[in-house]
Amino acid sequence: MAQTALLTGSYGGLGTVLARIHASRGGNLILVGRSQEKLDAQAAELRQQCGVTVHTIAADLSRADEVEKVYTTVKANGWSVDYLMNNAGFGGQGDFACERSMEQDMSMIAVNIEAPTRLAKLFLPDFIERGRGKVLNVSSTAATMPGPLQAVYYATKAYLTSWSNALWRELQDTGVTVTALMPGAMQTGFVNAGGLADTALFAHAVSPDEVALAGYEAMLRGDLNVTAGLPGWQRPMMALASLFPKKAMLDFVYNQQVSGSAH
Numbered sequence: 278m279a280q281t282a283l284l285t286g287s288y289g290g291l292g293t294v295l296a297r298i299h300a301s302r303g304g305n306l307i308l309v310g311r312s313q314e315k316l317d318a319q320a321a322e323l324r325q326q327c328g329v330t331v332h333t334i335a336a337d338l339s340r341a342d343e344v345e346k347v348y349t350t351v352k353a354n355g356w357s358v359d360y361l362m363n364n365a366g367f368g369g370q371g372d373f374a375c376e377r378s379m380e381q382d383m384s385m386i387a388v389n390i391e392a393p394t395r396l397a398k399l400f401l402p403d404f405i406e407r408g409r410g411k412v413l414n415v416s417s418t419a420a421t422m423p424g425p426l427q428a429v430y431y432a433t434k435a436y437l438t439s440w441s442n443a444l445w446r447e448l449q450d451t452g453v454t455v456t457a458l459m460p461g462a463m464q465t466g467f468v469n470a471g472g473l474a475d476t477a478l479f480a481h482a483v484s485p486d487e488v489a490l491a492g493y494e495a496m497l498r499g500d501l502n503v504t505a506g507l508p509g510w511q512r513p514m515m516a517l518a519s520l521f522p523k524k525a526m527l528d529f530v531y532n533q534q535v536s537g538s539a540h
């Protein structure tokens with residue numbers, strides 16, 4: 278039977294590929310994003326190319342009432358959700374105290390932390406009752422270290438991985454799994470939206486294609502974590518990151534995220 282995935286941030290870089298992978302395997306979709314126009318265009322394309330059922334829900338996930346609306350819309354329409362893919366999120370370069378506004382950082386916490394937490398709180402009881410269901414939380418390799426010049430973003434992703442892993446254990450024996458996907462730097466809308474285009478961190482950013490596939494398959498297996506999209510030299514570095522002196526690591530991450538560091 279076709280599985281239905283609810284996907285947030287569906288028309289972004291990674292979301293577009295996740296949607297395409299799921300639909301190309303015959304899965305139905307509920308696409309969630311801010312722009313109804315973009316959702317409609319994406320839904321029409323997926324229906325036409327893959328012959329699957331696609332619903333849309335326009336919602337600004339920085340608002341708690343709109344997140345709740347996602348769940349009430351699903352229930353009101355009698356749609357069934359098998360996979361919950363919490364993908365929407367954004368970053369943003371800048372010094373916490375002087376450059377990033379209160380609104381920017383609080384909205385980031387709302388989208389990156391509160392929205393996935395609320396959606397999981399709402400959908401998980403249904404999954405548990407049914408004895409099956411899969412959650413994919415799109416975190417980041419940023420989860421593994423503090424991120425000077427993206428202080429709040431890195432912290433939101435640390436929350437996401439920690440919380441996902443704890444849920445994975447709590448849900449053992451329920452038939453429900455929670456997987457954290459931790460991509461490295463990807464070439465998506467994230468880069469310009471976060472003012473990161475001229476930083477060294479994004480100089481070797483990869484396409485979201487292989488990341489989406491690794492994440493989707495890890496979700497199907499019910500893996501705990503999956504790291505994907507790191508260029509060769511970054512892999513050993515990530516593995517050894519916890520062994521580096523903390524202050525040297527903070528300097529390194531800072532320097533990678535300074536505007537103009539790509540040159």
Ligand SMILES: NC(=O)c1ccc[n+]([C@@H]2O[C@H](COP(=O)([O-])OP(=O)(O)OC[C@H]3O[C@@H](n4cnc5c(N)ncnc54)[C@H](OP(=O)(O)O)[C@@H]3O)[C@@H](O)[C@H]2O)c1
Pocket residue numbers: 285286287288289290291292309310311312336337338339364365366367368388415416417418459460461462463464465466467468470482
């Ligand atoms: N790109 C990277 O280097 C990278 C690395 C590690 C992890 N990630 C994570 O990967 C996920 C997908 O990001 P991406 O790289 O695909 O970036 P993207 O192309 O910018 O896509 C992000 C998506 O999130 C949506 N979104 C942002 N704010 C929203 C809000 N308030 N309400 C509803 N939707 C909202 C965006 O919709 P709008 O266009 O309407 O804003 C967009 O569809 C994010 O969680 C990100 O943190 C990205």
